[in-house]
Amino acid sequence: MWDRSLVRAVFTTVSVIVLVAGLVVYVSSRDGAKVADVPGSALAQTKTPEQLYGPQIAMPKSALRTAQKFIQTAVLRNDVGAAWALVTPHVRAGVTRAEWNTGNIPVVPYPREKFGGAKFKIDRHRERDILLEVLLTSHKLGVAPIDDFLELVPSSHGWLVQNFTPRGVNPPVPAAQP
DSSP states (O other), X not given: OTTOHHHHHHHHHHHHHHHHHHHHHHHHHTOHHHHHTSTTOTTTTOOOHHHHHOSBOOOXXXXXXXXXXHIIIIISOSOHHHXXXXXXXXXXXXXXXXXXXXXXXXXXXXXXXXXXXXXXXXXXXXXXXXXXXXXXXXXXXXXXXXXXXEEEEEETTEEEEEEEEEBTBOOXXXXXXX
16 A cells, blocks of 8 residues: 555645644744733733732831841840741641740751851842842751741831742742732
8 A cells, every 4th residue: 555656645744734733733832922922921921020019119227137136036036025026826836835935946957056147148139028038057967057048027116027938948928918
């Protein structure tokens, strides 16, 4: 059957048509602009950083002081009672004030006796959200540094810690705020 040139020509023609149709479908499905044009699609509803977090602002010194105090009080467990006032209910995770004061808190600790310092890198500083990367280092050999994300949100009293998450976990997405 393959010996006949007509069979080979028909088979080759059909194969080329199927290949071209497949390429057309593939290329058209990878065009993101057409998806965004569809009203109600997820891409059409994507908000800009300014819509999510507000306009960019100068880094407030009070926010950096809150982050530093949070590291000292909650992460290093120097004064967990004082850390209560620095965090939002999201960080407290349903823990009562009495439970919090025992030191059994939902914040990843760093060994106080091995703490060498904290370095902050600003990822985002906007009106409704500040995101810092915090590198906790040790002065002792053999203790690995820990890289965390620390998110701050404004409150009537300054800035509060909204999230403290180790690197390797997705960075925090801010909660909707009015």
